[in-house]
């Protein structure tokens with residue numbers, strides 16, 4: 001995502017690259033952030049988050065939960081706004097994000113695409129209409145490098161369906177089936193994960209009834225869709241000082 005974000009910033013005259021971060025042991029450290037694109041930006045890739053934040057308006061983070069937590073603390077201290085695209089946070093780690101949003105403005109969303117943001121609303125609407133007699137299953141597929149499962153998006157779609165039905169996802173989610181499972185419990189929401197190759201990100205929410213199925217599907221074909229959404233979120237934060245927002249706020253879909 002770092003690559004896609006840099007491409008997005010370079011293509012947008014309304015944005016200026018202020019810093020670029022990677023791990024301390026990355027071979028990229030010290031190289032110009034534009035080098036891979038044949039550009040000289042004057043911004044060297046570094047691992048010093050505090051230096052990178054000096055004078056910055058917004059940080060965009062797509063890393064891993066541990067790294068995100070370090071960046072959240074640094075942004076809170078430096079009063080820099082934050083777009084968080086990282087997935088795989090625990091409930092406790094999400095509380096840290098909520099708490100940080102009391103001091104700085106944050107957009108936090110597991111999927112920054114317009115399509116998935118719309119899909120959340122469609123799933124809520126479908127779940128309300130199909131509340132009785134329809135089993136909900138969420139199927140997601142991603143590339144072989146993805147480290148968390150189910151995807152943050154699949155979990156968010158599960159939350160959307162559960163909340164529309166007055167259920168708590170933590171209590172009704174089934175994350176895998178193997179062996180003699182018994183018949184399906186009507187109140188559960190099932191998840192299935194596929195990993196392979198270079199799949200950018202597919203999500204289907206299936207409502208399976210007797211005699212019919214409704215399938216709501218989103219397929220990302222380029223990571224640019226996530227990067228452009230994240231940069232749109234960064235611009236949205238210009239007018240915010242504190243608070244926790246998601247892409248439905250950014251796109252005015254709430």
Ligand SMILES: NC(=O)C1=CN([C@@H]2O[C@H](COP(=O)(O)OP(=O)(O)OC[C@H]3O[C@@H](n4cnc5c(N)ncnc54)[C@H](OP(=O)(O)O)[C@@H]3O)[C@@H](O)[C@H]2O)C=CC1
Pocket residue numbers: 001002022023024026062063064066067084085086087088109110111112113148152226
């Ligand atoms: N919200 C959205 O729309 C989207 C969210 N994502 C999420 O964004 C995250 C990143 O995805 P992706 O770009 O594919 O993953 P990558 O593994 O390609 O990139 C993550 C980067 O973060 C670096 N990193 C990991 N840990 C640390 C650390 N402790 N300190 C500094 N840097 C660190 C990694 O370094 P190294 O390789 O050395 O470990 C790597 O450069 C994932 O959680 C993914 O699910 C992805 C796409 C869209």
Ligand SMILES: O=C(O)C1=N[C@H](C(=O)O)C[C@H](O)C1
Pocket residue numbers: 087110111142146150151152153154200201202
């Ligand atoms: O890791 C990825 O690639 C993606 N992760 C996000 C998620 O976990 O939902 C979003 C997108 O599907 C790509």
